[in-house]
Amino acid sequence: MTDKTNDKQKHESKLIERQKEASLVRKIVLICFFVILLTIAGATYATYQYVVNAIGPVDESDEEMIEVEIPIGSTSTRIGSILEEHDLVSSGSMFRYYVRYKNEDGFQAGDYELSRSMSMDEIIDELKEGTIYEEYQLTFTIPEGRWLEEVTERIANETNLEKEELVELVHDEEYLESLIERYTMLSETILDENIRWPLEGYIFPARYDFVEEEVTAEQVIQAMLDRTAATLEEYNAGGSDMSYHEILTIASIIEGEARNDEEREIISGVIHNRLNIGMALQMDPTVAYAHGEHISRTLYEDLEIDSPYNTYQISGLPIGPINNPGAASIRTALQPVEHSYLYFYHAADGEVYFSETYSEHQQVLEQHRD
Structure with missing residues (x-):
């Protein structure tokens, strides 16, 4: 056997080996492709199922009516939290995202009777057809950027409350400690003796409407703190x-x-x-x-x-x-x-x-x- 014959056989052997390797690589790539495709399909299906379950009834068989109060000025975030607290939706965050996706608005404040057998769409429809408070007995607006000292004066001018009453309340340590227990956004930091107004920054500037002709200072402060808490939740401040x-x-x-x-x-x-x-x-x-x-x-x-x-x-x-x-x-x-x-x-x-x-x-x- 000549050297040329040996070289030819070696060349053919290498060529066959390379073809086998290329075939193996193609098989591996094809398998990887299908694995990735199946993973994506599985994740997509799981996501789809999660969304379908989240917007569907929490329990189709539970038709017991649950009384729910939606306060005036509630955002979709706050409404979602209330519904989740009453176990009427599986996720308050999903309610907020779904409302945004469908561009829903016009939710009405009021008292509702809802059940766990209702889908998210049915709950949304109910909340849009609720009681509309067309005539408020008490209304005032706090502009952005005002000092709390100015806020108390504005409230006093437009409600039945006295400025001295409001000032005393927002400096009352026992009352402040009760608020710290109630609101996640509040901490012992506000009780520092060097802070001029403990609730400065926590009073949300907005229009406030009350159906009652007379309100308490606690009602007003709570309404304003609720709005700030809802805004912080909306922007995921807790994740910062x-x-x-x-x-x-x-x-x-x-x-x-x-x-x-x-x-x-x-x-x-x-x-x-x-x-x-x-x-x-x-x-x-x-x-x-x-x-x-x-x-x-x-x-x-x-x-x-x-x-x-x-x-x-x-x-x-x-x-x-x-x-x-x-x-x-x-x-x-x-x-x-x-x-x-x-x-x-x-x-x-x-x-x-x-x-x-x-x-x-x-x-x-x-x-x-x-």
Whole structure:
């Protein structure tokens, strides 16, 4: 046998071996493909089954009627929680997502009789056909960014309550401790003796309607705290690395600084950037709160005040919120826009200028400061 013959046989042998390897690889790839396909199909089916079960009746055979009260001003998050508490839906979160998916609204406050045999669609229909309170006996509105001191005065002006009664209640330690037990968002932090108003930041700015002609201070405070709790739950504040107190403190600074929603997002990013590098926040609204009076223009002598609220004198966040922020500020406190800005300046022309470095910021001041 010649060398050429041997080489030819070796070549053919290698070729056959390579073909076997290629065939094996194709089989492995094909098997992997089908495994992945089956896994995706299984996951999709499981998800589908979960959703179908979640929006279906909790128990088709249980037709016992359960009395449920939906308070005025309840969000879909709050309604979902109430339904879950009464075991009328398997998941309050799924109720909220389903309502959003179907773009449902128009839920009416009132008393309902619902059963566990009802599907989520049937419950939604019932909640939309409930009692409509067309004529409220008592209505007042709290704008965003107001100090709690101003809130108590506004409530007193528009209800049967006295400001002194409200002020005394929101400083009553026994009452505050009862609220801490009731609300997850509240902690012993609010009882710090250096905090001016324990519930500052926790009073949600919104319109409040009551069917009663006269209300108690406890009713009003509870309604406002309920709205804040529902908003924090809606934005999944419990899943944040920050405490509720820190979230509302940041939100209050955003509320004090921003003029519109676009600014809120960027200013939130500035605050987070400064906190991340250990840089003093140096936010003017905290200085005004430290002084206990609104300041139209912060002067250098104003910055000297010794206060746990003065972010020119302390590092990190102030001891607590400096006003009562709205939903947009709470959302942006949790969802800041990512950027590299560390400075901003509101000019007299109404524009806000953001800068990444101190030298850039100084140039902006030279160009736009009076």
